[in-house]
Amino acid sequence: MPKKKAYARAGVDVDLGNKLKSRIQSLVRQTHGTNVLGKIGGFGGLFRAQFTGMRDPILVSSIDGVGTKLKIAFALDRHDTVGADLVNHCLNDIAVVGARPLFFLDYIGCEKLEPRVFDQLLRGFSRACREAGCALIGGETAQMPGMYRKGEYDLAGCIVGVVDRRKMIDGWTIKPGDVVLGLPSNGLHTNGYSLARKVLPRSRKIDNELLRVHKNYQPLLAKVPNGILKGLAHITGGGLIDNLPRVLPKNCDAVIDTKSWRVPPIFEMIREKGDVDLAEMYQVFNMGIGMVAIVAERDAKKTMSILRAKRIGRIERGRGKTILSFRAKSRNL
Numbered sequence: 001m002p003k004k005k006a007y008a009r010a011g012v013d014v015d016l017g018n019k020l021k022s023r024i025q026s027l028v029r030q031t032h033g034t035n036v037l038g039k040i041g042g043f044g045g046l047f048r049a050q051f052t053g054m055r056d057p058i059l060v061s062s063i064d065g066v067g068t069k070l071k072i073a074f075a076l077d078r079h080d081t082v083g084a085d086l087v088n089h090c091l092n093d094i095a096v097v098g099a100r101p102l103f104f105l106d107y108i109g110c111e112k113l114e115p116r117v118f119d120q121l122l123r124g125f126s127r128a129c130r131e132a133g134c135a136l137i138g139g140e141t142a143q144m145p146g147m148y149r150k151g152e153y154d155l156a157g158c159i160v161g162v163v164d165r166r167k168m169i170d171g172w173t174i175k176p177g178d179v180v181l182g183l184p185s186n187g188l189h190t191n192g193y194s195l196a197r198k199v200l201p202r203s204r205k206i207d208n209e210l211l212r213v214h215k216n217y218q219p220l221l222a223k224v225p226n227g228i229l230k231g232l233a234h235i236t237g238g239g240l241i242d243n244l245p246r247v248l249p250k251n252c253d254a255v256i257d258t259k260s261w262r263v264p265p266i267f268e269m270i271r272e273k274g275d276v277d278l279a280e281m282y283q284v285f286n287m288g289i290g291m292v293a294i295v296a297e298r299d300a301k302k303t304m305s306i307l308r309a310k311r312i313g314r315i316e317r318g319r320g321k322t323i324l325s326f327r328a329k330s331r332n333l
Contacts, residue, residue: 010145012143012144012145013112013113013143016113016115025040027122027123027125027126028040028122028126028136028137030126030130031126031129031130031134031135031136032135032136032137033135034048035047035048035049035050035102035135036048036103036135036137040138042138044138045103045105045137045138046137047102047103047135047137049102049162051162051164053164054162054164055164055165055166056164056165056166057162057163057164057165058099058162058163058164058165058168059160059161059162060094060097060099060160060161060162060163061094061158061159061160061161062090062093062094062158062159063090063156063157063158063159064086064089064090064093064156064157064190065086065154065155065156065157066082066085066086066089066155066190067190067191067193067194068193068194068197069082069085069188069190069193069210069211070082070152070153070154070155071193071197072193072197072207072210072211073211074151074152075202075207076204076207076208076211078120078211079117079120079121079124080120080121080123080124080127081124081211081212081213082121082124082155082211083106083120083121083122083123083124083125083127083128083155084124084125084127084128084213084214085124085189085190085213085214086106086124086125086128086155086156086157086190087104087124087125087128087129087132087134087157087159087216088128088132088213088214088215088216089157089189089190089214089236090104090157090158090159091128091132091134091159091216091218092214092215092216092217092218092234092290092291093159093234094159094161095161095217095218095221095222095232095234096169096232096233096234096247096291097163097168097169097170097232098163098167098168098169098221098229098232099161099162099163100133100161100162100163100218100222101132101133101134101159101160101161101218102134102135102160102161102162103134103135103136103137103159103160104125104129104134104135104136104137104157104158104159104160105136105137105138105139105140105157105158105159106121106125106136106139106140106155106156106157106158107139107140107141107142107155107156107157107158108121108139108140108141108142108153108154108155109141109142109144109147109148109153109154110141110142110143110144110148110152110153110154111143111144111145111146111147111148111149111150111151111152111153112143112145112150113141113143114151117153118141121153121155125139125157128216131216132216132218132219134159167226169229169230169231169232170231170247171230171231171247171248171249171294172249173230174230174231174247174248174249174252174294174315175249175252175315176252176315176316176317177296177297177314177315178230178294178295178296178297178314178315179294179295179296179297179300179311179313179314179315180244180254180255180256180292180293180294180311180312180313180314180315181292181293181294181295181300181303181304181307181309181310181311181312182260182261182288182289182291182292182309182310182311182312182313183215183217183220183289183290183291183292183293183307183308183309184261184288184289184290184308184309184310185215185235185264185286185288185289185290186212186213186215186264186290187209187210187212187264187266188210188212188266188285188286189214189215189236189286189290190214190236191236191237191284191285191286192237192270192284192285193210195270195274195276195284196210196266196270197210198274199270199273199274199276200269200270200273201273206266209266210266214290215290215291217234217290217291220306220307220308221291221293221307223306223307224293224303224306224307228295228296228299228302228303229293229294229295229303230294230295230296231247231248231293231294232247232291232292232293232294233246233247233291233292234290234291235286235289235290235291235292236286237284238283239281239282239283239284239285239286239287240256240282240286240287240289240292240322240324241279241282241283241322241324242283242322243292244256244292244322245320245321245322247294248315248320248321249320250319250320251317251318251319251320252315252316252317252318252320253315253316253317253318253319253320253321253322253323254292254294254313254314254315254321254322254323255313255314255315255316255323255325256312256313256322256323256324256325257312257313257325257327258282258287258324258325258326259325259326259327260310260311260312260313261288261289261310261312262288263287263288264288267281267285267287267288270285278326279324282324289312292312293307293309294315313325
């Protein structure tokens, strides 16, 4: 039997890494169009930029991770969903300015490469990229024994998209009287898991609920005619309280009627089990609203239909803050 290489004995199997990378060729190529150049495995991903029809193309980029939601994936030994989570989270972050995705790159840091886990992660990346029309053009996998617990890994992803400057959604036209619409989430998405894991009892039913894939809102948002969406906010860590002000003018507040939508049961369970103050819940979790759109009153009904959204609030004069109302639903909303 040939002697095992010293680096492999130390915990880093270069040969296994090369073998796994060669196996993913078909998964990655499924996300490629004619814009992707070069072979997989180069030092850098190559993408031919073609911005036909754009007067002033602006590149938009974002980078993010999945956080401690990975602990749920480890517990269930299910890893394809967190790959899709990572892609979709990044997609939403650039969609809020009106950008369409061009390409995505991933990073996997692990204690040891497990072929089955690696394959599931790449399938999740590939599936989400295909559904979004986004090319998976590269990535990095680092084996770092001693840095991670056995069987654990970390994920990060970087996305690049493009938007025509004249079609950017930047919030500057938002004014008092505008309507706040909420697009439903399907659970925690990728935020608040440190608190959720601490307070919730362990069960396969709850773990499966927590592993729901973060929604990608970009395809729905792209259906809205140009000029209607005044502002968009991806409701991630910080919830409605911290994320909505990121798109508000300094002289406007977003007044949110928290009774205008049904909060999913998982959030009520977290609040009860953890004895968490209601206001804090709205700053940690999305509470059932994964994306917010701000439109003029005259465009509200049509946009609600396109986005399958609910009317959850209004814009008033203020200081650029989110104001939560816990009263019964107002007729004005």
